Amino acid sequence: MTENPTAATPATPAGVPFPAATVLGYPRIGPRRELKKALERSWAGTLDAEGLTAEVGALRAATVDRQRELGLTEPAAVPASFALYDQVLDAIVATGALPARFSDLAGSDGVIDRAASFVLARGDVARGPLEMTKWFDTNYHYLVPEIGPETRFSPNAAELLAQAAAGEGLRPALVGPVTFLLLSKAEDSAPEGFDPLSRLDDLLPVYRELISELGRAGATWVQLEEPALVADQDRGDLAGVVESAYRRLAADRAESDPALFVATPYGDAEDLLAPVARSGVEAVHVDLVRGGLTAEQTALFTGEGAPALVAGVVNGRNIWRADLDAALTRLEGLRDAGARVSVATSTSLFHTPHDLEQETALPEERRRWLAFADQKIREVAVLARGLAEGREAIAAELDDARAALEQRAAARSTRDAAVRERAAALTESDWHREPAEERRAAQAADGVAGGLPAIPTTTIGSFPQTAEIRAARAAHKAGRLDDEQYVGRLREEIRDVVALQEELGLDVLVHGEPERNDMVQYFAENFDGFDVTDHGWVQSYGSRCTRPSILWGDVSRSGEGLRGEAFTVPWIGYAQSLTERPVKGMLTGPVTILAWSFVREDQPLGETADQVALALRDEVADLEAAGIGIVQVDEPALRELLPLRRRDHADYLDWSVRSFRVATSDVRPSTQIHTHLCYSEFGEVLSAIDALDADVTSVEAARSRMELLDPLQEAGFDRGIGPGVWDIHSPRVPTVDEVSTLLGAAAEVIAPDRLWANPDCGLKTRAYPETKAALTHLVEAAGRVRAEVAARGAGVSAQEPSRG
Ligand code: MET
Numbered sequence: 001m002t003e004n005p006t007a008a009t010p011a012t013p014a015g016v017p018f019p020a021a022t023v024l025g026y027p028r029i030g031p032r033r034e035l036k037k038a039l040e041r042s043w044a045g046t047l048d049a050e051g052l053t054a055e056v057g058a059l060r061a062a063t064v065d066r067q068r069e070l071g072l073t074e075p076a077a078v079p080a081s082f083a084l085y086d087q088v089l090d091a092i093v094a095t096g097a098l099p100a101r102f103s104d105l106a107g108s109d110g111v112i113d114r115a116a117s118f119v120l121a122r123g124d125v126a127r128g129p130l131e132m133t134k135w136f137d138t139n140y141h142y143l144v145p146e147i148g149p150e151t152r153f154s155p156n157a158a159e160l161l162a163q164a165a166a167g168e169g170l171r172p173a174l175v176g177p178v179t180f181l182l183l184s185k186a187e188d189s190a191p192e193g194f195d196p197l198s199r200l201d202d203l204l205p206v207y208r209e210l211i212s213e214l215g216r217a218g219a220t221w222v223q224l225e226e227p228a229l230v231a232d233q234d235r236g237d238l239a240g241v242v243e244s245a246y247r248r249l250a251a252d253r254a255e256s257d258p259a260l261f262v263a264t265p266y267g268d269a270e271d272l273l274a275p276v277a278r279s280g281v282e283a284v285h286v287d288l289v290r291g292g293l294t295a296e297q298t299a300l301f302t303g304e305g306a307p308a309l310v311a312g313v314v315n316g317r318n319i320w321r322a323d324l325d326a327a328l329t330r331l332e333g334l335r336d337a338g339a340r341v342s343v344a345t346s347t348s349l350f351h352t353p354h355d356l357e358q359e360t361a362l363p364e365e366r367r368r369w370l371a372f373a374d375q376k377i378r379e380v381a382v383l384a385r386g387l388a389e390g391r392e393a394i395a396a397e398l399d400d401a402r403a404a405l406e407q408r409a410a411a412r413s414t415r416d417a418a419v420r421e422r423a424a425a426l427t428e429s430d431w432h433r434e435p436a437e438e439r440r441a442a443q444a445a446d447g448v449a450g451g452l453p454a455i456p457t458t459t460i461g462s463f464p465q466t467a468e469i470r471a472a473r474a475a476h477k478a479g480r481l482d483d484e485q486y487v488g489r490l491r492e493e494i495r496d497v498v499a500l501q502e503e504l505g506l507d508v509l510v511h512g513e514p515e516r517n518d519m520v521q522y523f524a525e526n527f528d529g530f531d532v533t534d535h536g537w538v539q540s541y542g543s544r545c546t547r548p549s550i551l552w553g554d555v556s557r558s559g560e561g562l563r564g565e566a567f568t569v570p571w572i573g574y575a576q577s578l579t580e581r582p583v584k585g586m587l588t589g590p591v592t593i594l595a596w597s598f599v600r601e602d603q604p605l606g607e608t609a610d611q612v613a614l615a616l617r618d619e620v621a622d623l624e625a626a627g628i629g630i631v632q633v634d635e636p637a638l639r640e641l642l643p644l645r646r647r648d649h650a651d652y653l654d655w656s657v658r659s660f661r662v663a664t665s666d667v668r669p670s671t672q673i674h675t676h677l678c679y680s681e682f683g684e685v686l687s688a689i690d691a692l693d694a695d696v697t698s699v700e701a702a703r704s705r706m707e708l709l710d711p712l713q714e715a716g717f718d719r720g721i722g723p724g725v726w727d728i729h730s731p732r733v734p735t736v737d738e739v740s741t742l743l744g745a746a747a748e749v750i751a752p753d754r755l756w757a758n759p760d761c762g763l764k765t766r767a768y769p770e771t772k773a774a775l776t777h778l779v780e781a782a783g784r785v786r787a788e789v790a791a792r793g794a795g796v797s798a799q800e801p802s803r804g
Pocket residue numbers: 460461462513519586634636676678761762763764
């Protein structure tokens with residue numbers, strides 16, 4: 001051990017020092033998606049409550065063993081971070097914060113049990129579930145707590161205790177009280193302007209009780225996660241609020257109370273770090289991948305009574321191997337400055353897949369560049385050893401990591417000179433189309449738009465991905481179906497989908513996307529510069545997982561020549577050959593492709609986005625050449641990647657908007673460009689959406705009851721718009737009246753030649769019966785609203801109130 005006078009362990013309430021190596025959390029889904037399978041069987045009724053407990057218990061125990069085996073051997077080093085569905089849901093359950101509309105779910109003791117928590121997450125026949133939204137700037141969705149002035153809080157430690165009991169000496173983990181309230185929304189019945197954070201004083205005693213209970217059950221440390229501190233919150237008083245909250249949690253603790261560890265992942269807590277660090281808690285985590293520490297902040301961790309500094313130096317969100325040299329230098333610097341330093345990940349590892357060892361099909365060259373959750377735990381453990389025993393003790397590991405990094409930096413395969421030249425040669429004119437008005441005229445005169453009625457009906461792209469299609473894809477992958485058979489099967493599907501849409505009377509058809517396993521992975525498979533994984537699942541929400549692709553090199557379409565080969569044209573062109581009606585071509589946009597992949601970090605994201613945009617630009621041009629008059633480029637992740645700090649917004653919006661425009665500007669004015677976004681909270685990105693310069697934008701609007709119309713109006717948005725009129729997130733079929741009401745409300749403020757009728761999103765998760773029923777209603781409702789608008793009289797713009 002290196003001599004370190006400041007490393008003397010101060011007495012914590014439980015007297016156990018913070019472990020030298022830890023992670024904030026580990027993938028919960030299971031290396032073979034055991035959790036997903038158990039949950040889905042339990043919801044389907046084929047696994048009873050005891051069975052679920054047994055399967056989950058076995059997975060958790062195996063998870064603990066695995067983390068110990070990988071090097072998290074000290075007491076309290078393994079977090080008991082095992083949410084079944086969502087960590088925010090766990091906090092709702094633990095604090096008893098039941099929204100009024102679910103109050104019947106509480107047992108006679110006021111407690112929310114596991115079955116009740118699934119109703120909060122998934123809804124039931126009587127009501128919809130809690131709203132879901134993205135967790136910071138990640139693709140994970142949490143359930144949004146609903147808090148009102150009357151919400152009653154009461155401690156219920158059952159689920160936390162069960163998680164802590166998954167092994168000896170675990171560290172219970174829980175979303176912290178400030179983040180919990182900052183992520184909450186005001187209950188519908190709350191008075192105008194009600195702020196959930198105003199309930200902090202009522203919530204803190206509940207947290208104190210939960211923490212004490214965990215201590216009485218043997219926990220020596222409890223982890224409180226406060227990621228909301230790293231995002232701009234627009235409140236002047238937050239530092240004071242945070243400091244007094246943590247002072248209250250830290251004050252007057254009992255003998256059996258655990259020590260407190262506060263984590264600030266996903267960014268830089270900046271001014272909110274000091275309030276936490278000087279509140280009296282025993283350890284504080286900082287994200288040193290996204291954030292940093294000033295000398296002044298480092299000083300918060302030195303001297304008598306200072307908390308331990310838990311340095312998040314291993315990236316929990318991406319899959320590249322760590323630069324161990326640089327990380328160790330950083331850790332040594334902090335230690336030499338006088339801090340008691342532990343090594344950790346920057347965030348929980350649940351954003352990364354379990355284990356790289358499962359990916360046997362990845363080329364060896366690139367496997368060496370990667371680290372999944374298990375490999376990252378090893379990195380943390382190695383760094384802790386290096387910090388304690390000196391560099392020589394880990395010389396072999398340092399050499400190996402350095403060699404891998406150097407090899408990646410020097411690899412020719414990551415660079416394609418032609419792609420780079422093309423991206424470097426991009427100029428303004430490459431992302432400008434003719435003025436919108438001119439395009440509108442051209443589209444009416446020479447484009448497909450000319451033949452469309454007012455308020456045209458369409459869908460967002462995908463049709464139900466049936467079990468048969470998925471089985472055919474699996475059979476093709478396994479070699480049981482040859483290429484020709486598989487293509488034949490997909491063409492058959494496209495024929496059916498086109499025929500169905502004609503029968504339903506939709507105006508703009510789609511091919512239905514049957515060839516796509518996933519809207520990003522399909523593109524990754526058809527581009528150079530990407531790898532896909534076999535088992536790299538990460539949780540998206542609840543039991544839902546995605547398998548992000550790995551973007552490791554320069555991107556272009558695969559195939560001969562710089563422009564490669566068109567890959568969507570064979571499907572979309574085939575669909576167009578079957579019908580007289582226009583078929584809309586569907587592509588996934590550059591920002592969404594980046595957001596839902598693991599991306600390279602050796603160049604700015606904007607540069608990578610331009611490369612993806614150029615590859616898409618080629619596809620758009622080929623679709624146009626194949627006679628497709630409307631091309632939709634989906635950007636559902638545009639909002640998700642918006643940086644957590646406002647000062648970073650302009651730069652992000654600049655490159656993200658540019659990349660969309662690079663992808664979509666190389667077309668004739670008569671070709672109509674659409675985009676699709678899956679959220680209705682335009683707010684901060686409204687001007688960016690306008691700047692995308694798409695002719696038509698479809699958005700989620702049914703669930704939010706057309707909430708977006710007002711801000712849209714105020715901002716003077718005068719492009720085509722398709723506010724979703726069918727919430728596709730549930731199997732419920734809206735009636736003609738419901739759809740007409742929504743569409744009618746939109747027609748009040750949007751001119752009929754700019755308004756489109758479409759669902760909220762794609763239909764791939766829906767089944768055919770409800771799809772047919774709902775689209776029938778949608779077509780009928782559009783006809784009704786069209787007639788109403790026409791009856792209001794020609795020459796009267798929808799913007800003006802109609803005068804008798
Ligand atoms: C998550 S947005 C989905 C858009 C895509 N075109 C689809 O219909 O599935």
